[in-house]
Amino acid sequence: MVLKIYNTMTRKKEVFKTLKPKEVKIYTCGQTVYDELHVGNAKTYGIWDIIVRYLRFKDYDVFHVQNFTDVGHLTDDGDEGEDKIEKRARLKRIEPMELVDQQIREYWLDIDELNIARPNISPRATQHIIEMQELIKKLLSKGYAYEVSGNVYFNTSKFKDYGKLARLSLKDLKAGARVEIDPNKNHPRDFALWLKAPSKHIMKWSSPWSIGYPGWHLECSVMAMKYLGDTIDVHGGGIDHIPVHHTNEIAQSEAVTGKTYSKYWLHNAFITINGEKMSKSKGNFITARDAINKWGAMVVRLALASGHYRSQIDYNNGLLTTAKNNLERVRNTIEHINNASPGRNNELLKIVKAARKAFIEAMDDDFNTPKALAVIYAFIKKVNKSINKASNKSLNASKDLIIKLMGVLGVDLTRKEEAVELTDDLIKLLIRMRDEARKRKDYKISDRIRLSLKKLGVIIEDSPKGSRYKIINP
Ligand code: AMP
Ligand code: ZN
Numbered sequence: 001m002v003l004k005i006y007n008t009m010t011r012k013k014e015v016f017k018t019l020k021p022k023e024v025k026i027y028t029c030g031q032t033v034y035d036e037l038h039v040g041n042a043k044t045y046g047i048w049d050i051i052v053r054y055l056r057f058k059d060y061d062v063f064h065v066q067n068f069t070d071v072g073h074l075t076d077d078g079d080e081g082e083d084k085i086e087k088r089a090r091l092k093r094i095e096p097m098e099l100v101d102q103q104i105r106e107y108w109l110d111i112d113e114l115n116i117a118r119p120n121i122s123p124r125a126t127q128h129i130i131e132m133q134e135l136i137k138k139l140l141s142k143g144y145a146y147e148v149s150g151n152v153y154f155n156t157s158k159f160k161d162y163g164k165l166a167r168l169s170l171k172d173l174k175a176g177a178r179v180e181i182d183p184n185k186n187h188p189r190d191f192a193l194w195l196k197a198p199s200k201h202i203m204k205w206s207s208p209w210s211i212g213y214p215g216w217h218l219e220c221s222v223m224a225m226k227y228l229g230d231t232i233d234v235h236g237g238g239i240d241h242i243p244v245h246h247t248n249e250i251a252q253s254e255a256v257t258g259k260t261y262s263k264y265w266l267h268n269a270f271i272t273i274n275g276e277k278m279s280k281s282k283g284n285f286i287t288a289r290d291a292i293n294k295w296g297a298m299v300v301r302l303a304l305a306s307g308h309y310r311s312q313i314d315y316n317n318g319l320l321t322t323a324k325n326n327l328e329r330v331r332n333t334i335e336h337i338n339n340a341s342p343g344r345n346n347e348l349l350k351i352v353k354a355a356r357k358a359f360i361e362a363m364d365d366d367f368n369t370p371k372a373l374a375v376i377y378a379f380i381k382k383v384n385k386s387i388n389k390a391s392n393k394s395l396n397a398s399k400d401l402i403i404k405l406m407g408v409l410g411v412d413l414t415r416k417e418e419a420v421e422l423t424d425d426l427i428k429l430l431i432r433m434r435d436e437a438r439k440r441k442d443y444k445i446s447d448r449i450r451l452s453l454k455k456l457g458v459i460i461e462d463s464p465k466g467s468r469y470k471i472i473n474p
Helices: 039-057 084-092 096-113 125-141 170-179 216-228 239-257 288-295 297-305 317-339 347-364 369-386 392-408 424-439 443-455
Strands: 004-007 012-015 023-028 061-066 145-148 151-154 191-196 212-214 232-238 262-268 271-273 458-463 466-471
Touching (some): 023 039, 039 262, 039 288, 039 392, 125 151, 125 212, 191 239, 212 216, 288 317, 288 443, 317 369, 347 392
Parallel strands (some): 023 061, 232 262
Antiparallel strands (some): 004 012, 151 191
């Protein structure tokens, strides 16, 4: 069975051929860490996790890098607006790096709970300022970049294939030109590699061109090539990244190396809410934490996998209720197996084999998760029917298969959802332990206590006089 992947670059499903046999180098664009994770972000990171898990299931040696953007992402994906992190830090009256650290801690709590496996490396943009400057120097020396008043821009006219991923036509590029306002650019579609910081700007570094900060697109090229090589197997991101971010990553990387930057480009479609893209800027988002609290992490995970990654899905009660019911059906089957008194019939073993094959066929078809889930649901129906006569061996094989395949889709059936009964005394004790952890600056523990309590409906409010709590789900 061969794996086929839809490559945005060619707009075709292609047979997956890695650069080195059985090795996959994958880079996916990560979170700009200034706000909470929402379910749209979780869908995107969830699908990269499924893809990595599936490739490992198929015995590929996968190395996954996903960055944290902690500088340089302006409120506009082009070169306009303020730095998102600096803006939010100013509002909160904290250091931008304090905000980043806080958000990264919260991020991991959500990601871990959603059973999204952590990448091999999660590098941060600010750890790679030197490498970014090196790349800019190379682009300047090759004539692909130019400097104007302390800013450095990529010269898109010099890069022959500019816009090939998005299939931008000259007409699109001219249309974009009308809204462009930066007078320093030779051509409106040119993009910033380095920007001179206004005097009040907080996050800035010295460079040969100015005291300033890097353009957002640069970090992904630098980190992908540093950790994975000049040419990588797979590059993933949300579909919003096709026309600007990934287009610019390709231009600056390929201009420097003269090689193909990524063999396969994968793009995940949006989660919508009432038909509109869920986004931080629109304010129509549901945080992953709220969704987890309401439905449970594994229900959310299953709901996110229930649509194909290239199809838009709408976040609504129906989607989550269906996932909840399906998860219950799967869990019930496992429980029935655990309680069954085995017979002698081995018929199920054949069905186990067929189900495994059908699952692989579905996932080999561009990671068709809804089809793969349909295979699992059909399989559990058959198991339910045979449970009373099936042999011990076939029941165990069935159970193992269900747990394994759901696990590939990110749903961990072995995880126990704990039921905790909270008393006032217990809450107070936990709050005191959290205060002590905060005093020692052990934010990992303090955050875990705060978020665990939040999950149970207890919200801690910090004030100069100390911590108080309120119960939202009595
Ligand atoms: P951002 O929140 O803009 O930093 O996006 C982080 C990642 O989540 C990017 O890869 C986006 O493409 C993705 N993303 C943002 N909004 C959505 C959404 N509504 N549905 C799916 N993915 C999203
Ligand atoms: Zn990126």
